[in-house]
Amino acid sequence: MTLLHSLVRYYDRIGATGAVAPPGHSSEKISFALVLAPDGTVVDVNDLRDHFGKTPRPKSLYVPQRVKRAFGIAANFLWDKTSYVLGRSATSKRAADEHSAFKALHEQLLAGSDDEGLVALLAFLRAWEPKRYDALRYADEMLDQNVVFTLDGKTGYLHERPAAKRIWAEHLGAGDGARGFCLVTGEE
Numbered sequence: 001m002t003l004l005h006s007l008v009r010y011y012d013r014i015g016a017t018g019a020v021a022p023p024g025h026s027s028e029k030i031s032f033a034l035v036l037a038p039d040g041t042v043v044d045v046n047d048l049r050d051h052f053g054k055t056p057r058p059k060s061l062y063v064p065q066r067v068k069r070a071f072g073i074a075a076n077f078l079w080d081k082t083s084y085v086l087g088r089s090a091t092s093k094r095a096a097d098e099h100s101a102f103k104a105l106h107e108q109l110l111a112g113s114d115d116e117g118l119v120a121l122l123a124f125l126r127a128w129e130p131k132r133y134d135a136l137r138y139a140d141e142m143l144d145q146n147v148v149f150t151l152d153g154k155t156g157y158l159h160e161r162p163a164a165k166r167i168w169a170e171h172l173g174a175g176d177g178a179r180g181f182c183l184v185t186g187e188e
Contacts, residue, residue: 021062022062024064024065024168024169024172025062025063025064025065026062026063026065026066027060027061027062028060028061028062028063028066028079028146029057029058029059029060029146030048030058030059030060030061030063030079030146030147030148031047031048031049031056031058031059031141031142031145031146031147032045032046032047032048032049032138032142032145032146032147032148033045033046033048033147033148033149033150033157034085034124034147034148034149034150035150035151035152036117036120036121036124036149036150036151036152037120037152038116038119038120038151038152039120039123040120040121040122040123040124040125040126040127041124041127042124042136043152044137044152045136045137045138045142046150047138047141048061048148056141058145058146061148061157063076063078063079063148063159064076064077064078064079064159064164064168065172073094073097073098073101074101075098075101075102075104075105075106076102077105077106077109077159077168077171078106078121078148078149078157078158078159078164078168079146079147079148079149079159080102080146080147081144081145081146081147082133082142082143082144082145082147083095083098083099083144084098084099084101084102085099085102085147086099086128086130086133086136086147087099087128087130087133088130088133088143089143089144090143090144091144092144095130096130099130102125103125103126106121106122106125107122107125109167109168109171110122110167113163113167114163115161115163115164116151117149117150117151117154117158117161117163117164118158118161118163118164118167120151121149121158124149
């Protein structure tokens with residue numbers, strides 16, 4: 001067995017324990033989860049932060065890899081800060097444009113999905129109005145924090161669902177990056 005094969009097997013082993021992010025994912029600080037009903041309405045908001053100590057700290061979760069945005073507007077897949085997800089921010093002057101970008105990304109990537117959770121997310125995005133933000137539980141604390149989604153009555157987050165993982169992998173594979181052959185598997 002070559003050194004490369006051994007490294008891949010090691011990565012797979014530690015990846016199975018959750019010690020490293022899966023390919024195409026990154027560890028991000030997430031503070032809240034929006035709980036969606038199957039029809040897309042917000043049922044609740046879950047506080048994911050660690051409350052041990054003086055100030056609450058966000059939870060580290062593996063989510064689809066963060067997009068690079070120094071100055072531009074670019075949405076993350078199935079998670080982001082409230083200006084993107086909910087169209088509200090205490091600091092961003094362009095929250096409406098950020099929210100539009102979040103909606104457009106998900107309309108594009110989730111089109112045709114029949115996954116119950118992803119369908120609920122699309123229904124949420126189509127019906128959500130930022131003026132309803134203040135009625136959400138934790139509205140003050142959630143502002144400008146990263147949020148994810150979960151489906152009411154189900155365990156796990158939407159970005160962890162098999163359909164979401166498949167869509168994300170296909171999206172990453174559709175890029176214009178350089179193509180080559182894997183030194184380990186020989187696959188393109």
